[in-house]
Amino acid sequence: MPTFLFDKIIFGPVKSRRLGVSLGINLLPTNVKVCSFDCIYCECGRNPEKYEVKAVLPSRMEIKLKLKEKLLEMQGENQLPDVITFAGNGEPTLHPDFAGIIDDTIELRNQLSPKARIAVLSNATMIHKMEVFQALLKIEDNIQKLDSAFEETIKLLDCPNKNFSLQKTVDQLTAFQGKVIIQTLFVRGSYKEQTVDNTSEKEISAWIKLLEKIKPSQVMIYTIARDTPIDTLEKVSAHDLNAVAIRVKNAGFVVQVSA
Numbered sequence: 001m002p003t004f005l006f007d008k009i010i011f012g013p014v015k016s017r018r019l020g021v022s023l024g025i026n027l028l029p030t031n032v033k034v035c036s037f038d039c040i041y042c043e044c045g046r047n048p049e050k051y052e053v054k055a056v057l058p059s060r061m062e063i064k065l066k067l068k069e070k071l072l073e074m075q076g077e078n079q080l081p082d083v084i085t086f087a088g089n090g091e092p093t094l095h096p097d098f099a100g101i102i103d104d105t106i107e108l109r110n111q112l113s114p115k116a117r118i119a120v121l122s123n124a125t126m127i128h129k130m131e132v133f134q135a136l137l138k139i140e141d142n143i144q145k146l147d148s149a150f151e152e153t154i155k156l157l158d159c160p161n162k163n164f165s166l167q168k169t170v171d172q173l174t175a176f177q178g179k180v181i182i183q184t185l186f187v188r189g190s191y192k193e194q195t196v197d198n199t200s201e202k203e204i205s206a207w208i209k210l211l212e213k214i215k216p217s218q219v220m221i222y223t224i225a226r227d228t229p230i231d232t233l234e235k236v237s238a239h240d241l242n243a244v245a246i247r248v249k250n251a252g253f254v255v256q257v258s259a
């Protein structure tokens with residue numbers, strides 16, 4: 001049940017299950033979550049019903065300065081990260097200067113930590129914006145969420161804002177022409193008296209069909225690892241995740257499992 005917010009713009013480095021030694025960048029406020037989804041499993045908690053505190057986004061300049069400071073510190077300690085990861089208290093691509101921030105990050109990475117990849121963990125709700133789409137094409141790990149091939153499952157699990165369209169999202173993901181990694185969180189349980197389970201045969205076979213359309217360079221599958229805001233959700237076992245992974249592999253994709 002307890003969830004947490006990142007209290008800094010630059011956080012870590014942390015050892016990420018999926019990415020290696022990861023230096024995090026949180027483009028959202030440090031005191032409140034801001035997201036276009038409201039996933040029932042979100043480690044940052046549910047979205048506030050109304051914003052009691054002002055949601056102030058860090059400025060592009062502040063982010064650049066803080067990232068430079070941290071990379072210089074890590075360089076001095078000879079402990080540069082494997083990856084610089086945009087994650088944090090919500091959806092990073094909602095930041096109005098996202099594209100410029102990606103350019104700054106590429107510049108700093110090239111100067112100070114040239115071996116580090118740049119990753120964005122996103123829910124794909126802003127990729128219809130050309131500048132976001134183009135910025136994501138400049139980085140190494142463009143990681144986009146697709147938790148189900150059924151809109152009703154996504155509505156239950158991810159609680160997207162009202163503009164969400166699965167069809168449009170899939171079309172936009174396909175437009176990356178393979179320069180995209182699909183991330184899918186598998187979970188079982190219940191919510192609002194409905195069964196939650198995106199691991200059923202119907203779910204997996206339809207989801208693999210969408211992967212075949214999108215043609216991602218990699219598929220990351222994982223399950224809940226920490227507390228979730230509602231306590232009626234269960235982790236999917238390593239055995240079951242591996243069974244999904246075998247099917248993804250047999251469909252011709254590179255797959256990474258984090259149990």
Ligand code: SF4
Pocket residue numbers: 035036037038039041042043044088089090091122123158
């Ligand atoms: S998309 Fe990510 S940050 Fe947004 S609610 Fe879902 S898990 Fe949380």
